[in-house]
Each structure stands twice: as structure tokens, then as C-alpha cells.
Amino acid sequence: MTLNGTPAQMKSVNKKRVLQCIQENFPISRAEIAVKVGISKPTVSLLVDELLQEKWILEKGTGEASSQGGRRPIQLHFNERAAYIVGTDIGGTKVKTVICDLFGNIICTRSFKTSQYLQSGLLNQISKDIEYMIQKSNIDSQKILGMGAGVPGITEQTSGVVIEAPSLNWVRYPFIKEAKRIFPFQVYVDNDVNVAALGEQWLGNAKNKENVLFIAVGTGIGSGIIIHNQLYRGFSSAAGELGYMVTDKNDMKNAFQPIFHRYGYLESVAGGKAIGDRLTKLIQQQPKHPLYERANGEELPGEMAFALAREGDKTAIDVIEEAVEHLAYGIINAACLLNPEVIILGGGVLKSSELILPSLLEIVNQYLPSSVELKISQLQENAGVLGAVSLFLREHESIIKLR
Template sequence: MTVKQKNKKKVLNCIRDHSPISRAEIAVKARISKPTVSMLVDDLIQEKLIFEKGIGESSSQGGRRPIQLYFNEKAFFIIGTDIGGTKVKTTICDLGGNIVASCSFKTVQYLKSGLLKQIAKEIDAMIDKNSIDRSKILGMGAGVPGITETNRGIVVEAPSLNWIRYPFIQEAKQFFTFPVYVDNDVNVAALGEQWLGNARNKRNVLFIAVGTGIGSGIIIHNQLYRGSTYAAGELGYMVTDKNEMKGDFTPVFHRYGYLESVAGGKAIGARLTKAVLEDPEHPLYAEAMESELPGEMAFKLAKTGDKTAMAVLAEAIQHLAYGIINAASLLNPEVIILGGGVLKSADLLLPKLTEIVNQYLPSSVELKISQLGDHAGALGAVSLFLREHETIFKI
């Protein structure tokens, strides 16, 4: 990258982060001479990456008011797709992370015929429906539920998709003309929260997703930490009760870890079912005899004051809290973001989790719920593209 390109990127980022802003203010913030700033601003206006609008406030000495510059978020678009075991959600965003179009479909419907082929169809339909100029699409980021070798674009293993060493990027080239990047879905969600959510402006972040399984995305010094074999953040494998582990412990699913087998959504449902079956007087006894109760049922019952459900949840919350304590002691993040399906009942979980975690940590940490919620994966995939692809917009 030449000096001019570096300065141009610096000026653009300055406008993106601080608009509306004047040329003089850019020169001060970016530490670039006024004539150079003016020349670069003219280039950026010509390329339609920024625009001028209105007039700013006059200076304290009076005089002409400076023209204000704005970042043109609509200059280009990026696609983000969140491929989950249950559904695939795809969005088209502008450069500011504003969702222009969004769609989703059930994973199982297209697992055999090809998920990428269907994603391509959905993208084409969204582009046509919203009259988006195809030449303005920079590329796509994707999040997948499994260990992913990001540098080679290979999904090592994604059990819910039946993918083993799946050549994601190679396959994507059949359907997409633009560049595509892929990473683990929880890593991607962590990037989304750092870009637009509750971890904004934080350089050390731990994102924990609690669903059927439990995983985490780790950002250290503003860089995603993936580990030596791209398997960092597998929080679900933490052991939070050595005695139970030494006994006849069996994971909730084949190859699942200890923590997700006692505090994940599926585990909560299984433990609730077992507890209800020990009480023939319980209103859900007959239902529990028929089939396993879902994890969500524990939260619904707990809100009504059901003691059985409250005891099951208290146990799961303790295990989850111990896992968070272990991870936070090691990583010392500025903020811990909690996401995933189980955290939809955050009002029941967060106060108790915070209480236990900060009771045992050497220094307290802020626990927050994902601000982006269901959009964390798709928006995070957009952020992944912005981080990985070499453009003037690179984060």
C-alpha cells in the first residue's frame, strides 16, 4: 500500500467514524497536512465514497462556516450469511451495517440439494427485488456451525450440517462471482457485536453463545483468536464438576463437552424431564412420560414460580457461571457478551450469573446480552468480510 493509499484510507476512516466533519478537523485528527486532506477528499468525493452536505457551525472568531463531509454508506454493499443447523439467514448490508434486505430458509430443506446453491438463489431474488446494482456488491462473509480453517476456506467438521472437511470456498466459487470468506459462527457473532453491538469500541471481548451447545468467540487486542487448529473458544468442553465427570457422565450428544451437557438448552430440557418424572403430582408429569420436555419449558415454568424448574435452572446457571469464571480469569476481557437461544430468557439468567461471576473473579467484568440478537451471525459475517478482504474499507 502506497503512502497516498494509506492516507486516503485514514481520511476515509476519519470521516466514517466522525462524520459530519470538516476538512480542517480531519487534518487535525488524522495528522495529515491540510492540502493533502483536500486532495484526498476531492478523490473520495469523485469516487462517491463521501459527500458534502450543508454547512457547519462558524468558528468562535466568526468567519465562513466549513463544509461538512459525510461517509456514503450506500456506496457499496456486502452480503452476510449465517448458516445454522436449523436455519440459514442471509442479509445484504450497506457499509454502515444497515440491513437493506434479509431472508431465511430452513436448513434441512436444502441440506442435500446444496445450501450454497439455495443461498445464491435467495441473494439473486433480494438483489432484484431491491434493485441493487450488482457491481456495487463487494463480497460475502459466512458463519458456519463448526471448526473452520479460515485461511483455506475448509469447514473441518460441522456435525449439524453433516460436513466433514467441506471445501466451502471452493464450492462457493461455483455460485458467486465475488470474493467469499468463512469462519466459525460464534467467532463471526463476536465480530458482529464488536462492530455494531454491545462490544463496540472494545478490543478484548469474549462472546459466549448458549444454545443446544456452548461455544465462544475470543477477540484479543482487536484480533480474533482462533487457536493453533482453529478450535479456540470451545467453552462447552470445560469441566465444572470433576466428581460428576469421574462418574458415569455421558454427553448430551455424541462428542459434546461437559459444560454444554449440563447447561446447554438440550441438557436443561433433559434435566427438567427427569425432575418432573420424580414427581407424579407435577402438572407436566403426563407430558414428560410421553417425550422429553424442551429446554424453553424450564424458563416458562420458572417464571410462574415452579420450584422444580427453578431448581433445574439454578443448577444450570451455576455451571455456566463457573465456566464463565474460568474463561474470564484466563482472558481478562473488557466485556463478556452472552448470546444464543438460551439467552432469550436473559431476565432470569443475567442477574444470577453476574452475581456468581463477580463474586469469584479477581477483577469484575461486565456481562451483557447480545445487542444484535438473531442478526449477530449475519452482521458478523459482513464484519468478517470487512476485516479479511483487502479494501479501503478494511476494519
């Protein structure tokens, strides 16, 4: 590897490389680092001494003696508690915030209902939650490097403006500008599903994959796209809006009405709200159904369809099968276009994955030109907050940086 630049720039680059080598390979000796990184042993020793002084790394125990005997090399370990990152997942229903170490271990967590503070200021309440967690966990506030945030809407990552987040009533909301006013550290923001995709790639079922499609199926349906290890956001930061995909042309010819204002077709036939809505309407046509009276008095939630299906209710099974078919067509179209290594499925609807995944796999595998792994989110409800931490580590220029 050839490095160009001033001696100070070269030292900075080499220091990052040494730290990354320790992070990925510890326990490791100075001599082993020199071989792996291709830097002279004296230079490695100087950089290691600086990293030890700055507490990015630790010396622990000793290594094995060589076959020739002699002093055992001192082993170096990455110090995951050298700094902390805040991750916050701002949803239409709940805001969840965590403080993590540099390995993504959650030290503490706190959440609140979005509706409670939507008018008075979500960011102010997040700040209060962070202060509470710092005190409760006895964390040195100076060790907080910064925060990543996921929001449920189209977000310009470079400007930090949330173009539109309907569930928060945000239109061109200057998220980063407001964050700078409230938080004493650097903050980065992106769409919540993009952020969840980063989380799964960092610590979940997409680990070590460079081409990933993360699909979140909840009230709405969205996706995060990672191509060659980089998030693909699209021309207007609206890439991945899978919920707008059309999977039945006949519906569109019949003056189709979305489930919510400005919602797309797929989420209006396969999202959680759509499943509950369809179940309610079908049961309203069956006076002998045990839930007939309830269905005429209120809309049944999507979760009810899965509960009934587990009991063998034919109406619920039909509703779920229809939703799964639409979702499968959307996945087929997206996979044919993107050719990902793995597709990760998350969101509230996938909590009932045992009723969804078998049928989904059967349909998807029939039509794809090449096979693809289809997995359920490993991080599940923590995908958003851990993805937000990952977003910060990827975007923030410091000695610690995810590739």
C-alpha cells in the same frame, strides 16, 4: 506518522486514512481532516476529490462560519450506501442472510430451514436468496463488495475449510472453494460464535472494547475470543470451545455420557437440550405433576423449563439453577484465564436472561480476581449476520476496512 513506500503506495495509504477520518468524524471539513490526519491541505483536497468522484463520500450542506466571518467550509459525509456487504449465518436449524450498508444497517433479509437444502446445496440457495434481495431492494449488484459467513463448526479461516460441523454433516468441507464456484464476489468464513463476537464488538455491547469474550448458550455452548482487537482462533482453529469445559469432576468419574455424540461436558449439563432433558427426567418421577403424562410421552424442550419457572414451578427452578451454576463455573474459569473487558452472553437460552443473569452475576462475582462486565447480547438474533458482515470488512483488503 512516518510513511515509507512508493508515491503510489503512500497515496493509497493516505486515501484510506482520509476516508477513515471522514467515516469516524463526519460531518467534517477538508481543513479539519488535514489537522486530524496530519496531511497537507492541498493533498487532502486532492484525495477528497477522488473520494467524491468514487462516491465513497458526499458533500452535504455547510459548516458553521468562523468567528471572523468568511465563507463557510463545505461539510463532508461518509456515504454508507456506496457499497453493500452480504452476511450469512448458517445454523443447524436455520440459514439467515442479509444485505447491509457500510454502517451495518440491514437493508433486506431472507432465511430458510437448513434441513430443506442441506442435501441439495446450502450455498446455491443462499445465492438465490441474495439474487432475490438484490432485485427486491433495487440494489446495484455491482455494489456488492462481498460476503462474510458464519458456520457452526471448527473452521480454518485461512484455508476456508470447515473441519467439522456436526449439525451440517460437514467434515473437511471446502467452503471457500465451493463459494468461489457459486458467488461472483469475495467470500470469507469463520466459526459462527467467532463471527457473533465480531458483530457485538462492531455494533453491540462490546463496542470500543479490545478484549472480549462472547459466549453463546443454545443447544451447544461455544465462545468467541477477541484479544487486543484480534480474534484468537488457537493452534487448530478450535479456541473457544467452552462447551467442553468440565465443571464437575464427579460426573466425569461416573462414566459421563454427553447429550449428543461428540458434545462436551458443559453443554451437556447447561445447554438448552440438557435443560429440557433434565426437566423431563425429573417430572417423570412426579406422577402428580401437571406435565407428567407429556413428559412420559416426549422430551420437554428447554424453553418449557423457563416457562414453568416463571409460574413458580419448583422443579423447573431447580433445573435452571443447576444449569446456571455450571455455566457460572465455566465463565469464572474462562474469565480468570482471559481477563476480558466484557463478557457478552447470547444464544437461545439467554432469551430468558431475566431468570439467568441475576444468579449468574451473584456466583461469578464471588470468585473472579478482578471484576468484569457481564452483558446480554445487544444484537441478539442478528449477531451472527452482522458479525459476518464485520468479518468481511475486517478481512477484505480494500479502501473500506475495519480496524
